[in-house]
Amino acid sequence: VAITIDDLPVVSTRKDLANRRKITKKLMNHIAKAKVPVIGFVNENKLYSNGERDQEQIDLLRRWTTAGLELGNHTYSHISLHSKGLEEYEADLIKGETITAELLAEKGKKLRFFRHPYLMTGLTPDVKTGLAKFLDGRGYTVAPITFDNADYIFSAAYDKAFDSGDRKLMKKVAAAYVPYMEAKLDYWERQSLKLFGREVAQTMLIHANFINSDYLDDLIGMLRRRGYKFVDLEAALKDEAYSTPETYLGRAGISWLHRWALTRGSEFVLPDEPHVPEFVMKSSGFDSE
Numbered sequence: 613v614a615i616t617i618d619d620l621p622v623v624s625t626r627k628d629l630a631n632r633r634k635i636t637k638k639l640m641n642h643i644a645k646a647k648v649p650v651i652g653f654v655n656e657n658k659l660y661s662n663g664e665r666d667q668e669q670i671d672l673l674r675r676w677t678t679a680g681l682e683l684g685n686h687t688y689s690h691i692s693l694h695s696k697g698l699e700e701y702e703a704d705l706i707k708g709e710t711i712t713a714e715l716l717a718e719k720g721k722k723l724r725f726f727r728h729p730y731l732m733t734g735l736t737p738d739v740k741t742g743l744a745k746f747l748d749g750r751g752y753t754v755a756p757i758t759f760d761n762a763d764y765i766f767s768a769a770y771d772k773a774f775d776s777g778d779r780k781l782m783k784k785v786a787a788a789y790v791p792y793m794e795a796k797l798d799y800w801e802r803q804s805l806k807l808f809g810r811e812v813a814q815t816m817l818i819h820a821n822f823i824n825s826d827y828l829d830d831l832i833g834m835l836r837r838r839g840y841k842f843v844d845l846e847a848a849l850k851d852e853a854y855s856t857p858e859t860y861l862g863r864a865g866i867s868w869l870h871r872w873a874l875t876r877g878s879e880f881v882l883p884d885e886p887h888v889p890e891f892v893m894k895s896s897g898f899d900s901e
Contacts, residue, residue, distance in 0.1 A: 614816065614848035655688065762823070774822065
């Protein structure tokens with residue numbers, strides 16, 4: 613499994629610098645303790661304040677490269693491909709390269725991976741193909757995900773409980789989090805078996821948020837208990853499953869396992885995908901998963 617973390621440097625309702633530093637520090641500590649390779653995908657609009665570079669936010673991001681971790685492009689503003697034209701989307705993508713490339717260059721590395729915001733890859737063949745050609749022309753490798761989940765909904769519930777001082781709810785949300793993630797992983801393993809007759813190398817998406825800063829160690833422990841070996845994204849993508857054609861043009865941002873399944877036929881999609889517990893949905897403020 614490759615661990616990929618989106619929306620760097622931090623995505624949380626806890627927006628003050630002290631808390632953002634705390635979240636980053638705790639994430640770094642979990643990763644260092646576990647000694648696992650991780651790639652983080654950056655939204656560079658978080659690195660500016662009033663149109664100027666915000667050195668304190670940049671320093672948060674630099675902690676990732678200082679720790680020897682790789683960074684990827686997640687566009688400048690987490691732009692939606694479905695609501696913007698391809699030209700505007702590509703411009704935002706280019707704008708999101710600047711500081712990330714500089715930080716990688718400090719470590720002798722180049723920016724090479726791209727993650728689509730919302731996992732949106734195009735609603736029409738022209739847009740999907742056009743963006744793919746654009747990314748290839750700029751030297752990017754797309755960072756797909758197989759282990760999709762709704763950690764962001766748990767995070768919203770966890771943040772809201774913290775903001776309201778409801779420690780009991782925080783503990784309840786946290787207690788449901790890792791079991792939910794394990795149930796999702798079990799589902800993706802079974803979906804992999806249905807499609808390929810084997811378990812493929814998984815690519816796991818989580819976010820640089822408050823709940824993961826508290827529970828990434830538990831998530832990694834769950835993966836270890838299930839027998840997973842941790843690899844970097846480049847190694848995971850060498851699994852031949854990732855060369856499987858996918859022609860998905862739907863509106864939802866979905867796992868590549870579902871994209872491959874839908875390309876073969878809807879009957880290949882397993883029907884029993886676990887959902888976020890209702891109390892977490894209600895606490896998060898999200899209408900639906």
